[in-house]
Amino acid sequence: xxxxxxxxxxxxxxxxxxxxxxxxxxxxxxxxxxxxxxxxxxxxxxxxxxxxxxxxxxxxxxxxxxxxxxxxxxxxxxxxxxxxxxxxxxxxxxxxxxxxxxxxxxxxxxxxxxxxxxxxxxxxxxxxxxxxxxxxxxxxxxxxxxxxxxxxxxxxxxxxxxxxxxxxxxxxxxxxxxxxxxxxxxxxxxxxxxxxxxxxxxx
Amino acid sequence: xxxxxxxxxxxxxxxxxxxxxxxxxxxxxxxxxxxxxxxxxxxxxxxxxxxxxxxxxxxxxxxxxxxxxxxxxxxxxxxxxxx
Ligand SMILES: [Zn+2]
Numbered sequence: 531x532x533x534x535x536x537x538x539x540x541x542x543x544x545x546x547x548x549x550x551x552x553x554x555x556x557x558x559x560x561x562x563x564x565x566x567x568x569x570x571x572x573x574x575x576x577x578x579x580x581x582x583x584x585x586x587x588x589x590x591x592x593x594x595x596x597x598x599x600x601x602x603x604x605x606x607x608x609x610x611x612x613x614x615x616x617x618x619x620x621x622x623x624x625x626x627x628x629x630x631x632x633x634x635x636x637x638x639x640x641x642x643x644x645x646x647x648x649x650x651x652x653x654x655x656x657x658x659x660x661x662x663x664x665x666x667x668x669x670x671x672x673x674x675x676x677x678x679x680x681x682x683x684x685x686x687x688x689x690x691x692x693x694x695x696x697x698x699x700x701x702x703x704x705x706x707x708x709x710x711x712x713x714x715x716x717x718x719x720x721x722x723x724x725x726x727x728x729x730x731x732x733x
Numbered sequence: 734x735x736x737x738x739x740x741x742x743x744x745x746x747x748x749x750x751x752x753x754x755x756x757x758x759x760x761x762x763x764x765x766x767x768x769x770x771x772x773x774x775x776x777x778x779x780x781x782x783x784x785x786x787x788x789x790x791x792x793x794x795x796x797x798x799x800x801x802x803x804x805x806x807x808x809x810x811x812x813x814x815x816x
Contacts, residue, residue, distance in 0.1 A: 549811050554804045562803065563792040570793070586803055587810045637741045646736035651769035652776055660783040673787050692781050693790035698749070717745035724780040
């Protein structure tokens, strides 16, 4: 979906500041789908498009003050993330980072011996490639359901990293989290999906 | 040497090559000896690749009409600001 004809930030920014309609269309074509994808991860499907549209207006408003400390793309996605987070707060839903490892361990403690080695180790899976796994309608639904129940920032991290292929550095700027918190969010999200697959495959 | 629990907690960092060399060494030694953790890490790798190929990974499609509607909205917002 990335638009290969999108001009560089250096060319694009002055044109956007000059309210050039063609440049508006180019940048919307290049990034709107990605923005909706991110918004969906944080606020859910129903209002994702609305949040992304709201973010465009915020982008234009903030552009004269854009200091170029990141790429335009990262900066725009950060505005989407903030727009989405403030929407969650309006609905009094929490956007919290602090799920401690003690309260929510990566592995169910019942599966480990007191010496922290496996008591109930992972079972072999029936399928051993992504395509083979995804061939099962039921497993596709399991993965989808597991993604849907992730906390918003975990879902955002896995969407940006494993679905959109963004760098961790960009992701941490977008979500406004430290590097180590970003890594924890991503690992928790992946682990929960892994457990969902294991429930389905590992028996 | 890390425990199995340590392995599960840092397996993304290991796969993303984000461990300092000494931790990476301990990790590697553990994996050489522990078939369960090898499987765990292989399954995490498979999970990551599967997430990337799942239907949820598809970037939402945006039609030319939607693009035009957003551009109009952007134009109106700058006019309001100027006016
Ligand atoms: Zn182990």
